Amino acid sequence: xxxxxxxxxxxxxxxxxxxxxxxxxxxxxxxxxxxxxxxxxxxxxxxxxxxxxxxxxxxxxxxxxxxxxxxxxxxxxxxxxxxxxxxxxxxxxxxxxxxxxxxxxxxxxxxxxxxxxxxxxxxxxxxxxxxxxxxxxxxxxxxxxxxxxxxxxxxxxxxxxxxxxxxxxxxxxxxxxxxxxxxxxxxxxxxxxxxxxxxxxxxxxxxxxxxxxxxxxxxxxxxxxxxxxxxxxxxxxxxxxxxxxxxxxxxxxxxxxxxxxxxxxxxxxxxxxxxxxxxxxxxxxxxxxxxxxxxxxxxxxxxxxxxxxxxxxxxxxxxxxxxxxxxxxxxxxxxxxxxxxxxxxxxxxxxxxxxxxxxxxxxxxxxxxxxx
Amino acid sequence: xxxxxxxxxxxxxxxxxxxxxxxxxxxxxxxxxxxxxxxxxxxxxxxxxxxxxxxxxxxxxxxxxxxxxxxxxxxxxxxxxxxxxxxxxxxxxxxxxxxxxxxxxxxxxxxxxxxxxxxxxxxxxxxxxxxxxxxxxxxxxxxxxxxxxxxxxxxxxxxxxxxxxxxxxxxxxxxxxxxxxxxxxxxxxxxxxxxxxxxxxxxxxxxxxxxxxxxxxxxxxxxxxxxxxxxxxxxxxxxxxxxxxxxxxxxxxxxxxxxxxxxxxxxxxxxxxxxxxxxxxxxxxxxxxxxxxxxxxxxxxxxxxxxxxxxxxxxxxxxxxxxxxxxxxxxxxxxxxxxxxxxxxxxxxxxxxxxxxxxxxxxxxxxxxxxxxxxxxx
Numbered sequence: 001x002x003x004x005x006x007x008x009x010x011x012x013x014x015x016x017x018x019x020x021x022x023x024x025x026x027x028x029x030x031x032x033x034x035x036x037x038x039x040x041x042x043x044x045x046x047x048x049x050x051x052x053x054x055x056x057x058x059x060x061x062x063x064x065x066x067x068x069x070x071x072x073x074x075x076x077x078x079x080x081x082x083x084x085x086x087x088x089x090x091x092x093x094x095x096x097x098x099x100x101x102x103x104x105x106x107x108x109x110x111x112x113x114x115x116x117x118x119x120x121x122x123x124x125x126x127x128x129x130x131x132x133x134x135x136x137x138x139x140x141x142x143x144x145x146x147x148x149x150x151x152x153x154x155x156x157x158x159x160x161x162x163x164x165x166x167x168x169x170x171x172x173x174x175x176x177x178x179x180x181x182x183x184x185x186x187x188x189x190x191x192x193x194x195x196x197x198x199x200x201x202x203x204x205x206x207x208x209x210x211x212x213x214x215x216x217x218x219x220x221x222x223x224x225x226x227x228x229x230x231x232x233x234x235x236x237x238x239x240x241x242x243x244x245x246x247x248x249x250x251x252x253x254x255x256x257x258x259x260x261x262x263x264x265x266x267x268x269x270x271x272x273x274x275x276x277x278x279x280x281x282x283x284x285x286x287x288x289x290x291x292x293x294x295x296x297x298x299x300x301x302x303x304x305x306x307x308x309x310x311x312x313x314x315x316x317x318x319x320x321x322x323x324x325x326x327x328x329x330x331x332x333x334x335x336x337x338x339x340x341x342x343x344x345x346x347x348x349x350x351x352x353x354x355x356x357x358x359x360x361x362x363x364x365x366x367x368x369x370x371x372x
Numbered sequence: 373x374x375x376x377x378x379x380x381x382x383x384x385x386x387x388x389x390x391x392x393x394x395x396x397x398x399x400x401x402x403x404x405x406x407x408x409x410x411x412x413x414x415x416x417x418x419x420x421x422x423x424x425x426x427x428x429x430x431x432x433x434x435x436x437x438x439x440x441x442x443x444x445x446x447x448x449x450x451x452x453x454x455x456x457x458x459x460x461x462x463x464x465x466x467x468x469x470x471x472x473x474x475x476x477x478x479x480x481x482x483x484x485x486x487x488x489x490x491x492x493x494x495x496x497x498x499x500x501x502x503x504x505x506x507x508x509x510x511x512x513x514x515x516x517x518x519x520x521x522x523x524x525x526x527x528x529x530x531x532x533x534x535x536x537x538x539x540x541x542x543x544x545x546x547x548x549x550x551x552x553x554x555x556x557x558x559x560x561x562x563x564x565x566x567x568x569x570x571x572x573x574x575x576x577x578x579x580x581x582x583x584x585x586x587x588x589x590x591x592x593x594x595x596x597x598x599x600x601x602x603x604x605x606x607x608x609x610x611x612x613x614x615x616x617x618x619x620x621x622x623x624x625x626x627x628x629x630x631x632x633x634x635x636x637x638x639x640x641x642x643x644x645x646x647x648x649x650x651x652x653x654x655x656x657x658x659x660x661x662x663x664x665x666x667x668x669x670x671x672x673x674x675x676x677x678x679x680x681x682x683x684x685x686x687x688x689x690x691x692x693x694x695x696x697x698x699x700x701x702x703x704x705x706x707x708x709x710x711x712x713x714x715x716x717x718x719x720x721x722x723x724x725x726x727x728x729x730x731x732x733x734x735x736x737x738x739x740x741x742x743x744x745x746x747x748x749x750x
């Protein structure tokens with residue numbers, strides 16, 4: 001016969017096994033307000049913007065930014081006890097990407113990933129920055145301009161790219177706030193003036209690479225795509241500039257105003273007709289205007305890049321037109337602000353590279369009278 | 373007792389005798405004893421697992437249902453439904469809406485799988501309907517919608533006659549099914565402008581985030597508006613606009629309506645609940661706009677999404693970022709709070725949808741990929 005010492009554990013095991021809620025065997029005690037104070041004592045209020053000029057002027061930032069002892073925001077994404085079994089950083093889902101997508105599911109805006117598939121676009125017509133898929137960076141090699149393999153996380157070699165390689169969920173050390181090239185809702189009866197700006201929580205060192213950039217533009221992209229910058233020795237790339245030369249997202253050739261005037265100027269994008277315009281002509285002219293080509297002029301949401309006159313002083317005012325919010329109007333260009341997450345088209349290009357349209361934006365077409 | 377070394381011991385008593393006798397077959401005997409004990413343990417474990425399995429699943433064959441659990445923070449767990457337990461997708465993927473039918477059935481919007489799953493009140497799986505279909509493709513996209521196909525459904529309500537209304541969010545329309553999941557009709561036309569316009573793609577249809585049926589009318593929330601239809605889909609009322617005014621809306625994600633026609637709206641991005649009279653004028657609101665960053669947040673609601681009226685006439689709101697169910701009186705006073713963050717039977721992970729029936733409350737626990745049915749005991 002089994003002894004008492006044998007039977008008791010078996011009975012205990014039996015009881016545990018047949019208890020209906022055996023998988024729910026613990027109770028989370030929750031966090032008291034004082035705990036949040038303790039969070040900040042060690043982790044700091046990382047959401048505080050570096051300066052007022054960099055402030056994200058949108059009123060709602062959700063759980064991102066603005067941490068204080070009374071904000072209780074830490075608890076939105078982190079749990080000291082009883083986080084999901086395999087969750088990193090005490091997060092509620094099993095991966096960082098999955099955690100982000102709990103909220104960023106499309107209902108709050110038009111979504112990040114999955115927007116185009118939901119519009120019936122076949123997978124082979126969608127290009128994207130593939131999260132949780134690869135650590136290969138096209139144009140990542142500064143020496144050859146080719147693809148490079150990178151370690152986004154020295155502690156986890158080979159880890160593929162994830163959301164937090166480019167975005168700081170805490171809003172820490174982010175780029176200066178900038179306007180997107182889509183019309184955003186301006187709250188009525190507020191002091192917020194258009195255009196509304198946001199840092200998009202973009203890190204100054206995307207992927208942890210580079211010396212850090214303060215403004216979103218070519219230099220920001222080049223932190224990873226180092227081989228795509230101009231002036232790399234021995235390489236023949238397009239003349240995209242970098243930040244110190246004034247080539248960034250907020251200093252582009254745009255329409256002077258939101259009306260039908262064809263006049264152009266350099267400045268920030270935004271408004272109903274102030275997207276950056278494509279630049280035909282020489283780079284000297286661009287330098288003279290104080291705005292060069294940036295990565296986003298060719299790589300962005302599918303959009304009409306506009307057409308400048310030869311001296312860049314005027315442009316077609318009907319090209320970049322954004323009158324509706326959230327890309328709801330088919331007449332608006334661009335329609336969805338899903339770049340650089342996913343874009344309808346190859347290689348995240350604004351227009352198909354299979355035609356001359358993309359090239360003709362900057363390179364004058366060969367006159368038909370040419371003999372060749 | 374006598375015998376040779378090859379003789380098997382008869383039992384522990386014999387074993388002790390053998391041990392004391394100092395015979396050379398002690399090692400073999402101990403090995404055999406361990407084997408017998410191990411076998412007994414293995415049989416007990418197997419039996420226990422089988423009993424546990426059948427105890428959990430026998431009442432709801434095929435469903436992924438857990439019953440009961442510990443009371444915590446005023447919640448008595450009744451059921452946790454994790455999916456139909458069969459078919460191509462036995463588990464839910466981010467369910468965002470739930471509704472009780474008049475017969476006690478539980479209708480779950482399984483958003484990630486573009487379907488609705490239907491269960492008996494005890495959690496037994498009955499059937500499912502819906503699959504992925506695109507009604508408004510982009511240029512180059514593929515039109516794949518057929519009646520009954522869904523594209524990121526996010527909200528649901530069931531009328532008194534059992535008709536099921538589904539907020540077909542990405543297709544900018546509301547689809548109606550009978551109680552058995554047979555397609556009935558769709559409105560508004562997702563390719564036509566609705567009233568003064570709405571937030572659907574191309575400015576047509578409505579990007580409907582929740583739907584409610586009451587008093588022969590269908591109520592829907594759009595990105596910045598509330599729209600009221602009759603049962604045939606004719607637009608009766610449209611109100612709301614973006615902004616921070618007291619009646620303005622910013623991504624409302626929940627609506628319910630009482631018998632007098634008062635509409636209760638979860639004004640999600642304003643972190644408040646607003647009650648509107650039947651004519652669309654504001655009656656009251658509770659909560660407030662989330663302050664700008666760097667300032668302390670003291671709003672009573674973080675991100676209200678699903679909302680439902682209880683049989684007592686009060687409101688229950690699923691606060692996705694507070695991980696709570698918040699009780700609000702019909703007059704707009706914050707009451708009890710239920711639940712907390714976690715994966716336990718009385719815990720939530722980004723709760724999104726909610727409905728009540730008698731004493732039971734069903735919550736679409738989106739982040740935990742399940743629906744919880746609970747009793748609330750403040």
